[in-house]
């Protein structure tokens with residue numbers, strides 16, 4: 001892979017403050033990053049120091065390409081409608097920060113907020129309403145919105161490309177798919193099933209999350225090559241699907257994220 005296609009994620013350096021995380025990614029050789037905004041780093045709930053971040057970025061060649069929107073601990077105990085509203089508010093606030101940092105893309109987990117009283121398609125309708133509002137906010141700021149295939153460890157969500165397509169098909173604003181390879185494996189898409197997920201995303205692909213997994217129902221965010229994913233076949237499938245964009249390396253950094261990043265880059269860029 002061309003090194004310019006590989007984007008780092010600050011999630012890999014989750015134990016480090018945002019500036020140290022960005023510095024670590026830059027030192028590891030990345031020119032572009034995805035900034036995490038769930039629970040730490042750019043999450044508006046932790047009141048990130050955006051002004052000093054902008055000053056820091058101005059003095060460097062490192063660029064913020066994308067932002068990962070918040071999705072967890074949204075009004076616990078609240079009604080599903082209130083939680084969806086709060087999620088929408090939090091995402092739009094994060095999009096404003098993303099614009100300040102110069103990001104051109106934002107990734108959202110398709111969180112399904114549910115109430116016992118929900119009937120029929122109410123749960124999906126609620127998600128579509130929120131994503132529509134988030135998508136319009138993103139579009140007005142020149143930011144592309146991508147919905148990611150997720151797993152249910154953090155609660156109900158959309159898991160497959162088919163489910164993402166159903167939701168995206170109901171939007172009147174532009175939005176695409178961020179296909180997370182490790183999450184696809186978690187959800188049972190291995191071997192030919194994984195290749196079919198990539199082909200299914202097709203022309204809607206606008207971002208990826210690259211990490212390995214050692215089994216269905218697990219989400220260890222391993223360095224590519226440390227799990228069961230056939231990476232040459234995976235990248236061939238992205239190519240066959242017409243995807244020529246960036247791949248965001250979303251690996252767990254462990255106790256030495258810098259060393260882990262170097263190991264991953266050596267594998268993917270060789």
Ligand SMILES: [Zn+2]
Nearest residue numbers: 148180209250
């Ligand atoms: Zn991901």
